[in-house]
Amino acid sequence: MISKMDEVIERAVIAHRLDTITQEMSYALERSSRSPIFAEACDFACGICDGNGDLVSQINGIPILAAAGTFSVKEVIRKYRNQIAEGDVFIINDPYRGGNHLPDIGIITPLVVDKEPLFYCVSRAHHGDIGGSVAGSYNSKATEIFQEGLRIPPIKLISQGNLIQEVMDLITQNVRNPQMLQNDLWSQIGANKIGTARLDELIHNYSAAKLKETTKHLLGHAEKLTRQAIANMPDGDYFGEEWVDDDGFQANPIKIKVKVIIRGEEMTLDFQGTDAQVKGFVNSALVTSTTAAWIGALWALGPDIPRNSGAFRVIQVNLPEGSLLNPHDPAPVTLSTLTPASEIISAIFQALSAPAKERLPAGFGRYCGPSFYGVDPRNQEFYVGFAFCALGSGGGIWGRDGYPYMAPLSNFGGVRSPNIEANELQYPHLTLCHEMEIDSAGAGKWRGGPGIRYSLQFYGEPTNIVMFGDGMKIPPFALASGKPGSLNYVELLTPDEEKIPLASKESPRTLTKGAVLTMVSSGGGGWGDPWQREPESVWQDVLNGVISRTKARTDYGVVIDEGGVDWAGTKKLRAIS
Incomplete structure (x- = not known):
C-alpha cells in the first residue's frame, strides 16, 4: 500500500519528468533546425497536452506561443475525433482555427496507447516565410488574412507513420524558402517524436492509468x-x-x-x-x-x-x-x-x-523593426531576415531595475538576440553599432532597462525592408510615480546622406547598396519615485552610460561632478522638491 508521502513524491517526480521532456523537445528543436529564427533566436515553444487537449506542461520559451498549444490540440481533436491513430502527425497555423498567426506553425503528435490518445506533444515555431504578398509574411498593408500567407487548418501531415507528400508539397510550394521551411518542419516533427518516446517510457515505468490520474491531479x-x-x-x-x-x-x-x-x-x-x-x-x-x-x-x-x-x-x-x-x-x-x-x-x-502590489513591473518596450529580404550577392540565394538585435527593454519593478533586451512583454525575453558575427555571415549586411542608448530608460526608484541603438549597413543590391511594430507614439507606462520609458525610433540613411525617419508600419521599401538603417528601441518604464533612488546607483548609471549628468539632475535630483556624487548639492536639490 503506497503511503500518502510516497504518493506526493511520486506525483512530483512525474510532474518534473513532464517538464524535462518539454525541455528536451526544445533542445532538439533548437539544435536540429536550419533557420536562424529557430536555431539562434529560438522563436518557438514546446508543450505537452493530455488526451483532452488540456496543457499540462510547457517550457519557458515564448509565452504567447506555449499557452496557445491547447487551442491547436483541441481543434485537432474536434476535427479528427475517433480518427487519430498511432504514428499520426498534424499541422496547423490558421489563427481562426486554433493558431496564433500564420508564420507560427504548430506540429502536433499524439501518443496513442491501446487506440486511445493519452498525450499530445506540441511544438509551435515561427517560420521565416509562410508566403503571402510580402517576403517574411509581415505585410503591414494587408487588409485581409489572404494577403498574409498560406492558411493551414488542422490537417494530417503524416498518417500512421507515412508522410502525406501532397500536403508537404502544397505547403512548400507556397513559400519562398521551401527547403528551409521543410527542414524546420522536420525539426519540429523530430522534437515531438522525442517527446512521445519519452512519454512512452514514462507510461511503461508507471502505467497509463497512473499518468492519467497524475495529470488530472496536476x-x-x-x-x-x-x-x-x-x-x-x-x-x-x-x-x-x-x-x-x-x-x-x-x-x-x-x-x-x-x-x-x-x-x-x-x-x-x-x-x-x-x-x-x-x-x-x-x-x-x-x-x-x-x-x-x-x-x-x-x-x-x-x-x-x-x-x-x-x-x-x-x-x-x-x-x-x-x-x-x-x-x-x-x-x-x-x-x-x-x-x-x-x-x-x-x-x-x-x-x-x-x-497585486509589488509583483508587477512597469511597462516594457514594444518591438519595432524591419524584416529584410533579397538575393545575397555572395551566393545568389534568396534570404529573409529579421532585426532581433533591436529588442526593447523591460520595466522596473519593486526592488529591481528593469532588464535590458526583455521586450516585448508577450515574449518576455524568450527570443534571443542572435550573434552579430553569425548574422553577418547569414545576411548581406554589416553591423555598425549595437549598444545601450543613453537616457532611454524610464526614471524611477527602480528604473527601466535602457533601449538599444542598432545600426546595419546593407550591401546586397537591391535589399528590401518592411517595417512592422509599434511604440513610436505610446511609451512604456510607469508605475508608482515613476516616469515612462522612451519611444522607438527608426531612421534610414541613404548613400547620398539623406536621413529618412521611418514609420512603424510601412510597405516594402527598396534600399540601394550602402544604405544604413538605425533602430533605437524603447527603454522600459520606471517604478517608484526617481528622487528616492539611491544617489550611488544614479552615479553608477552615469558611469555606465545609462543616463547623462543632466538626466541625473533633472529626473533624479542627483548632482554629479567629476568625482562622483555631490552630496551637498544633491541634498539641497532634493530638499527643494
Missing part, C-alpha cells in the same frame, strides 16, 4: 493554487487601458480596455469597451488574445502557479466579437503576437497594479 492542483491567489486579492472591479499607436492606415491610437472583476475565487477579464477591429494587421484573433490575457493575469497572481490548463480554468476572458481582440475572419492579424498581445498584458498590469 491540473486540479494548479486550479486550486489559482483560486487561492485570486481569493487573496480584494474583491472589486479594476480598470486598465492601453493603446496601440495605429494600424498603418489611420493615424489614431486604438484603445484596449479591460475590467478585471474579482469575486471570491473567480476572476473575469472583460474587454468590453475595446475599439472595433481595424483595417490593418494589428487585429488579434481569439487564441492570441485569450493567451495574452492568461499571461497577464497569472503574472499578477504570482510565479508559484503552474502555467497549465488548470490555472486557465479559473480565469474567464470576455472578448467582444468584432473588436480589435476578436475580429471577424478574414481580418489580418500577423502583428498580433507582438502588438496587441503585449498591450493586452500591459492593460491588465495597469488594472491590477494596486491589488
Whole structure:
C-alpha cells in the first residue's frame, strides 16, 4: 500500500519528468533546425497536452506561443475525433482555427496507447516565410488574412507513420524558402517524436492509468493554487487601458480596455469597451488574445502557479466579437503576437497594479523593426531576415531595475538576440553599432532597462525592408510615480546622406547598396519615485552610460561632478522638491 508521502513524491517526480521532456523537445528543436529564427533566436515553444487537449506542461520559451498549444490540440481533436491513430502527425497555423498567426506553425503528435490518445506533444515555431504578398509574411498593408500567407487548418501531415507528400508539397510550394521551411518542419516533427518516446517510457515505468490520474491531479492542483491567489486579492472591479499607436492606415491610437472583476475565487477579464477591429494587421484573433490575457493575469497572481490548463480554468476572458481582440475572419492579424498581445498584458498590469502590489513591473518596450529580404550577392540565394538585435527593454519593478533586451512583454525575453558575427555571415549586411542608448530608460526608484541603438549597413543590391511594430507614439507606462520609458525610433540613411525617419508600419521599401538603417528601441518604464533612488546607483548609471549628468539632475535630483556624487548639492536639490 503506497503511503500518502510516497504518493506526493511520486506525483512530483512525474510532474518534473513532464517538464524535462518539454525541455528536451526544445533542445532538439533548437539544435536540429536550419533557420536562424529557430536555431539562434529560438522563436518557438514546446508543450505537452493530455488526451483532452488540456496543457499540462510547457517550457519557458515564448509565452504567447506555449499557452496557445491547447487551442491547436483541441481543434485537432474536434476535427479528427475517433480518427487519430498511432504514428499520426498534424499541422496547423490558421489563427481562426486554433493558431496564433500564420508564420507560427504548430506540429502536433499524439501518443496513442491501446487506440486511445493519452498525450499530445506540441511544438509551435515561427517560420521565416509562410508566403503571402510580402517576403517574411509581415505585410503591414494587408487588409485581409489572404494577403498574409498560406492558411493551414488542422490537417494530417503524416498518417500512421507515412508522410502525406501532397500536403508537404502544397505547403512548400507556397513559400519562398521551401527547403528551409521543410527542414524546420522536420525539426519540429523530430522534437515531438522525442517527446512521445519519452512519454512512452514514462507510461511503461508507471502505467497509463497512473499518468492519467497524475495529470488530472496536476491540473486540479494548479486550479486550486489559482483560486487561492485570486481569493487573496480584494474583491472589486479594476480598470486598465492601453493603446496601440495605429494600424498603418489611420493615424489614431486604438484603445484596449479591460475590467478585471474579482469575486471570491473567480476572476473575469472583460474587454468590453475595446475599439472595433481595424483595417490593418494589428487585429488579434481569439487564441492570441485569450493567451495574452492568461499571461497577464497569472503574472499578477504570482510565479508559484503552474502555467497549465488548470490555472486557465479559473480565469474567464470576455472578448467582444468584432473588436480589435476578436475580429471577424478574414481580418489580418500577423502583428498580433507582438502588438496587441503585449498591450493586452500591459492593460491588465495597469488594472491590477494596486491589488497585486509589488509583483508587477512597469511597462516594457514594444518591438519595432524591419524584416529584410533579397538575393545575397555572395551566393545568389534568396534570404529573409529579421532585426532581433533591436529588442526593447523591460520595466522596473519593486526592488529591481528593469532588464535590458526583455521586450516585448508577450515574449518576455524568450527570443534571443542572435550573434552579430553569425548574422553577418547569414545576411548581406554589416553591423555598425549595437549598444545601450543613453537616457532611454524610464526614471524611477527602480528604473527601466535602457533601449538599444542598432545600426546595419546593407550591401546586397537591391535589399528590401518592411517595417512592422509599434511604440513610436505610446511609451512604456510607469508605475508608482515613476516616469515612462522612451519611444522607438527608426531612421534610414541613404548613400547620398539623406536621413529618412521611418514609420512603424510601412510597405516594402527598396534600399540601394550602402544604405544604413538605425533602430533605437524603447527603454522600459520606471517604478517608484526617481528622487528616492539611491544617489550611488544614479552615479553608477552615469558611469555606465545609462543616463547623462543632466538626466541625473533633472529626473533624479542627483548632482554629479567629476568625482562622483555631490552630496551637498544633491541634498539641497532634493530638499527643494
